[in-house]
Amino acid sequence: MSTKMRALLSLIGQVILITCFATIGELISKSFDLALPGNIVGLLLLYLALKAKIVQVKHVERGGRLLLLIMPLFFVPALSGIMDYTAFLRQYGLQVVLIVIMSSLLTLVGSAYIVDRLAHRKDEVTPRD
Amino acid sequence: MIKALFWLILTIVIFLIGFAGYRRYPRVWTLPILTVTAAMILILSLTGVSHATYMTGGQYLTKMLGPAITAFAIPLYTVRHHVRRFLPEIGLGVVIGTSIALTSDILFGLLLHLGRTTNLALLPKSVTLPVALSISERSGGTATLTATFVLMTGLVGSLVGPRLMTGLKIRHFVSRGVGLASIAHVMGATKSMTLDQREGAVGLLTMVLTAIFASILAPFIIRFIY
Numbered sequence: 001m002s003t004k005m006r007a008l009l010s011l012i013g014q015v016i017l018i019t020c021f022a023t024i025g026e027l028i029s030k031s032f033d034l035a036l037p038g039n040i041v042g043l044l045l046l047y048l049a050l051k052a053k054i055v056q057v058k059h060v061e062r063g064g065r066l067l068l069l070i071m072p073l074f075f076v077p078a079l080s081g082i083m084d085y086t087a088f089l090r091q092y093g094l095q096v097v098l099i100v101i102m103s104s105l106l107t108l109v110g111s112a113y114i115v116d117r118l119a120h121r122k123d124e125v126t127p128r129d
Numbered sequence: 130m131i132k133a134l135f136w137l138i139l140t141i142v143i144f145l146i147g148f149a150g151y152r153r154y155p156r157v158w159t160l161p162i163l164t165v166t167a168a169m170i171l172i173l174s175l176t177g178v179s180h181a182t183y184m185t186g187g188q189y190l191t192k193m194l195g196p197a198i199t200a201f202a203i204p205l206y207t208v209r210h211h212v213r214r215f216l217p218e219i220g221l222g223v224v225i226g227t228s229i230a231l232t233s234d235i236l237f238g239l240l241l242h243l244g245r246t247t248n249l250a251l252l253p254k255s256v257t258l259p260v261a262l263s264i265s266e267r268s269g270g271t272a273t274l275t276a277t278f279v280l281m282t283g284l285v286g287s288l289v290g291p292r293l294m295t296g297l298k299i300r301h302f303v304s305r306g307v308g309l310a311s312i313a314h315v316m317g318a319t320k321s322m323t324l325d326q327r328e329g330a331v332g333l334l335t336m337v338l339t340a341i342f343a344s345i346l347a348p349f350i351i352r353f354i355y
Contacts, residue, residue, distance in 0.1 A: 021199050022199040036344055038195060039195040040198065042195065057207060076187070079277060080170050083173060095241040096251065103233040112309075113297065115301075118218045
């Protein structure tokens with residue numbers, strides 16, 4: 001088997017391993033009726049597995065990078081559903097854009113401003129190690 | 130079955146073209162998420178194929194969002210040393226940010242007379258998409274609208290956010306990471322990653338914590354309002 005072939009197989013294996021964590025997370029979320037979605041439960045499980053050295057970073061790193069790199073692809077089908085909502089957009093489009101902008105500005109200023117004060121103060125009290 | 134496979138493969142091929150195009154000419158309007166979505170809508174409209182038919186193949190891509198979110202555990206793990214010291218600040222920022230985002234969405238929505246389903250679809254706009262979808266579905270919002278609002282917020286946030294924070298003299302990597310990711314979720318965190326690795330690490334953690342906190346807080350706010 002060529003090295004290229006082996007690299008491709010290991011990449012696919014890594015993606016499958018990550019998908020297993022997501023699926024287990026999904027099962028846990030469903031069966032215990034958790035408020036947390038399955039993919040976040042999967043994230044926590046994978047994090048714990050890395051921390052406990054059950055899974056090594058090199059066993060999932062490249063697969064994870066691939067998934068994150070091509071993530072926009074996974075958004076396309078859900079997003080293209082907007083084609084069924086042209087009438088809605090004509091009626092509410094402007095309001096929605098306004099809300100998105102106003103709410104985002106409030107959120108950004110509110111959270112970042114306070115955290116900025118706190119973070120600077122922490123750096124002054126206990127200088128960076 | 131063959132049809133579903135056709136739409137699935139077509140989407141992947143067009144994505145690869147769009148991705149290569151973005152590599153060559155990286156601009157906001159050449160982002161694959163925009164160009165590829167526009168291309169798919171165009172193809173569906175021209176061929177008269179409904180979105181529901183398209184989804185017989187497309188749903189498999191939507192399902193892969195789950196593993197993609199789970200994969201964030203890896204960068205989160207490798208950069209954990211950057212964020213450990215500021216864990217309380219990040220946590221507080223997430224609680225403040227998510228509370229402002231959710232309440233302002235629903236209040237503005239009521240004020241501007243959006244319908245109930247639209248308002249519910251808009252509520253999780255600052256939460257990373259797969260989580261936003263499940264929040265929206267559980268409360269009775271429309272999935273497609275939620276996806277659109279989440280993307281819209283992500284674009285607005287990651288484009289305007291960095292400049293706005295610089296203008297407001299918000300310079301610390303912790304506050305910049307929290308600010309950007311608390312509005313623009315995964316797109317904000319990815320943007321932060323390209324600006325500064327520590328800021329990106331904060332952004333990733335913020336994204337995850339926001340998803341967790343919003344999943345818990347949203348049902349309470351909805352029950353209170355409706």
